[in-house]
Amino acid sequence: MTGLYIHVPFCLRKCPYCDFYSVVFSGEAAEKYTDAVIRNINSWQGKGVSVDTVYFGGGTPSLLTPRQVGRILEAAHKSFSLEQPEITMECNPSSSAYDKLCAYRSVGVNRLSFGVQSADDCQLRTLGRLHNFRQACGAVEDAVKAGFFNISCDIMLGLCNQTVDLLRNSVDKISSLPITHISAYMLKIEENTPYNCEEIKNSVANDEVISDMYLETVEMLESKGFMQYEISNFAKPGFESRHNLKYWQCDEYIGIGPAAHSFFGGQRYMCPDDVSAFAANKWQSKLVTDDAPDKLEEYVMLGLRLTEGITLERLSLLGGAEFAKKANQTANLLQRHGLCRLDDGRIFLTPRGFLLSNTIISRFLQV
Numbered sequence: 001m002t003g004l005y006i007h008v009p010f011c012l013r014k015c016p017y018c019d020f021y022s023v024v025f026s027g028e029a030a031e032k033y034t035d036a037v038i039r040n041i042n043s044w045q046g047k048g049v050s051v052d053t054v055y056f057g058g059g060t061p062s063l064l065t066p067r068q069v070g071r072i073l074e075a076a077h078k079s080f081s082l083e084q085p086e087i088t089m090e091c092n093p094s095s096s097a098y099d100k101l102c103a104y105r106s107v108g109v110n111r112l113s114f115g116v117q118s119a120d121d122c123q124l125r126t127l128g129r130l131h132n133f134r135q136a137c138g139a140v141e142d143a144v145k146a147g148f149f150n151i152s153c154d155i156m157l158g159l160c161n162q163t164v165d166l167l168r169n170s171v172d173k174i175s176s177l178p179i180t181h182i183s184a185y186m187l188k189i190e191e192n193t194p195y196n197c198e199e200i201k202n203s204v205a206n207d208e209v210i211s212d213m214y215l216e217t218v219e220m221l222e223s224k225g226f227m228q229y230e231i232s233n234f235a236k237p238g239f240e241s242r243h244n245l246k247y248w249q250c251d252e253y254i255g256i257g258p259a260a261h262s263f264f265g266g267q268r269y270m271c272p273d274d275v276s277a278f279a280a281n282k283w284q285s286k287l288v289t290d291d292a293p294d295k296l297e298e299y300v301m302l303g304l305r306l307t308e309g310i311t312l313e314r315l316s317l318l319g320g321a322e323f324a325k326k327a328n329q330t331a332n333l334l335q336r337h338g339l340c341r342l343d344d345g346r347i348f349l350t351p352r353g354f355l356l357s358n359t360i361i362s363r364f365l366q367v
């Protein structure tokens with residue numbers, strides 16, 4: 001089944017580390033944007049596409065009014081066969097009042113993802129976030145009161161002046177909230193952001209400390225019942241993100257909105273990052289980024305991000321028996337170094353292996 005991704009390109013202000021596409025929010029632009037999303041969703045009518053996940057990502061989707069979100073979901077119900085959908089909305093703790101959360105719930109949203117990032121207010125300020133930790137806790141509590149039982153929070157690792165102790169404190173506090181899922185990302189200094197400067201680079205921990213932080217986070221989260229299922233994602237049993245799993249399991253997804261990516265009909269494409277053009281045109285334009293992705297490469301690259309890993313059987317099917325045999329030898333070698341495990345024909349990385357995933361994936365692809 002297919003996933004539907006809606007990119008909501010508005011934020012109240014730009015966080016200095018972020019390179020996702022977003023512009024400053026305006027009510028008028030959001031209304032025009034909503035109409036354009038609906039036009040694009042309507043263009044799928046009658047094509048018989050079954051969708052079982054909808055994901056509002058951004059940007060800050062919680063800047064859309066419940067009415068706008070409801071109109072988008074109504075259009076999705078008319079254009080796709082929506083089967084017991086998981087409907088996720090990314091929320092900023094500073095724009096998630098209780099009444100608004102109740103209204104999102106009543107229009108069909110059933111999963112929330114809060115960008116909490118840290119339990120330390122000083123670090124939240126350095127990140128340029130508009131919330132403090134008390135507000136983030138309040139937003140999660142309000143979400144539970146509003147009837148949400150599937151809630152995710154983000155945590156960031158490797159922040160400026162973050163020590164292992166400070167991170168431990170954040171992981172402990174955030175994982176104690178009434179939530180079912182945690183995404184733990186390492187801060188990446190992106191080229192075209194204000195964070196790309198010496199002052200910031202000098203205040204983040206070195207690679208060795210960041211590796212310790214990651215391994216400690218995995219251990220702490222697992223001890224609190226959040227089991228790792230992907231490099232950066234952890235869930236209580238049964239609460240893995242069904243939508244995000246589609247990306248890693250090479251399933252199809254349709255992306256709508258400026259800068260949204262799609263994988264559909266064997267092609268990867270993206271919509272240009274221009275909200276004015278998106279709103280002004282009848283249909284969003286699509287740039288083909290890969291019209292025939294290499295199935296073996298995708299399987300290895302995406303599958304090794306997951307704790308379920310990849311199977312020798314599928315490697316043999318996609319790359320031939322010789323490729324699978326060499327991959328088996330590579331896995332045996334990496335297993336001796338504690339970087340991966342080979343179990344019943346399945347190869348999967350250990351947390352230490354995830355830290356070196358890019359190198360390991362290249363190694364498998366070169367066999």
Ligand code: SF4
Nearest residue numbers: 011014015018058059
């Ligand atoms: S709110 Fe999220 S999407 Fe918007 S600028 Fe900050 S990190 Fe980026």
